Amino acid sequence: MNKYWSDLAKRLVPYVPGEQPRDQKYIKLNTNENPYPPSPNVLAAIREAAQDELRLYPDPTCKELRQIAAGYYGLQESQIFVGNGSDEILSFAFAAFFNPGEPILFPDITYSFYEVYANFYGLESIRVPLDEHFHILLEPFLQANGGIILPNPNAPTAIEAPLDRIRSILEQNRERAVIIDEAYIDFGGKSAVSLIADYPNLLVVHTLSKSRSLAGLRVGIAMGSEELIEGLERVKNSFNSYTLDRLALAGAIASFHDEPYFQEMRYRVIQVRDKTVGQLRQFGCTVLDSKANFVYVSHPDISAKTMQSQLRAQGILVRHFMMPRTEHFLRVSIGTEEEMEQFVEAYEVILKQMIGSTP
């Protein structure tokens, strides 16, 4: 029954977010959250903001947060846009920069929300194949297009594209907006923010959800030329003038003020990740080189789907995408050192049970 739905609502194929169990009995390695808490200064700033002024609308221009982010990234305030998580920003960007009838390009294995946005806005898309090692190639991004979106590092593969490849893509597509979705950049990748001065067609999108442990706060940041930022503002102000509440603004501002905590926590995640990758490879796993807070892993002797359900039976949630090539892999978010020890142990036990031995 969908008598009252618009044609748009009928044709939508919504995104399905990773499971968020309401109980706490699982080790949650399925939605790429940070295992470490946010900065205590962030929590203090939010508590401080929980006061009578909540009766007032937030600043619709988010000026203070944009100023601080601008200083942090070495940009002008007019080059910064903030939104309700990077997902909202990406949606606005699809509306602001891409046209129906001019196909946009993104990798064939990538964040599945891109296809959902394209569908929402009635855009055509061409899924550009990764190479056999899951790397992003330059050549397919030289075909005629109406814009490009790329995550770097890519998800769910965790592989980073070298910055000179990003630069080449920008250089060869100067007439089109190119969006680099850097949700995971803080875990060891090289940001394209340094290219903004050279490429007015470049929009870089960050989030506070991953490296700043604030998935529950919903804050994303976009950076680019004034022209691109103004385009995003136009879309936002045609949709919802106040997308960031006063608490999210206060928390986000405090996060940028606590650089030592940020550095320590992202470093910890990187260390635990690299240790986990080494352990999994000792089991004979294929683990793609990760510059993200997750690893992409497969084993030659046990299907990813089986491994996922076996892990779940052990109280560990990981994510599996049932599509060609990705079906062989599990995406495993990096938890705390203790959680990853439990994960590796469980993985080993399951391997032994299912195939009789490990190397």
Place this chain on the structure above:
Amino acid sequence: MNKYWSDLAKRLVPYVPGEQPRDQKYIKLNTNENPYPPSPNVLAAIREAAQDELRLYPDPTCKELRQIAAGYYGLQESQIFVGNGSDEILSFAFAAFFNPGEPILFPDITYSFYEVYANFYGLESIRVPLDEHFHILLEPFLQANGGIILPNPNAPTAIEAPLDRIRSILEQNRERAVIIDEAYIDFGGKSAVSLIADYPNLLVVHTLSKSRSLAGLRVGIAMGSEELIEGLERVKNSFNSYTLDRLALAGAIASFHDEPYFQEMRYRVIQVRDKTVGQLRQFGCTVLDSKANFVYVSHPDISAKTMQSQLRAQGILVRHFMMPRTEHFLRVSIGTEEEMEQFVEAYEVILKQMIGSTP
């Protein structure tokens, strides 16, 4: 310079929100905020939620808030949708229920964001004239249409349409979604929520911004048949899966748990409003009957624009919409009793200065 903008971004005419001065020197009667603080229980719940779990995504289904709202309004959880303010919900609703090529209807004097949404989604609209007393008539809503949106009470007029007129509009448009935007309903109006059981085409939209003093928290609620709610969910999950952060969810839930505070605060606003209306009428003002937390006022001898700038010089912000008919009126949000005394006093002084006397 807008080389990278989409055709959509180029054609947008964004909404302009009321001024949010960053200093505190003004009496802010310009954005219909509640002058009283949120419930202390709401603030406590937010402080409680400002903890390590902010590293985790919020519940994308917002189940607990929807359950509590369902109980509060006497509906099922499946009849409740929540979003990042009622503005976001309205935008989703335009996408979910209205089709290009099938003109939607709304009053010619109404919330100016409706036209912005229509433009954003490429929808045609017909602006239905209010009568000479700014009342919503039934007859123009009987013409062929692709859906209807009405605020009740209307903004910026503050006038309530009687519930039997709403019912007639629903009855005569059973094939189309009819959205009743009840942002101001708690200040004395009769809600159409009671009609949901009879009309699967009815979507009622509420906000916590006004009567619950939470404009800074960004929480709105939509209520209707399961079919309509599912349509909204589809749109949301094609746009941004996590529109409400953990703090907004915690605060909103606590608000529904503190009924006595809610009742007391809305009653106070109503009392101050009714007193203000009486005083303004004594000055010879036309003040439309208000069931909202603002009044719509004009004076025969002084232009609204002049009065607005004179009030601003006295440190009082009010809102003025420069369009036919509305140009003669100021929209004045109801402040605290003390603020409204200052407003009335300033209004009287300006009247005396400008026209030499008051009655």
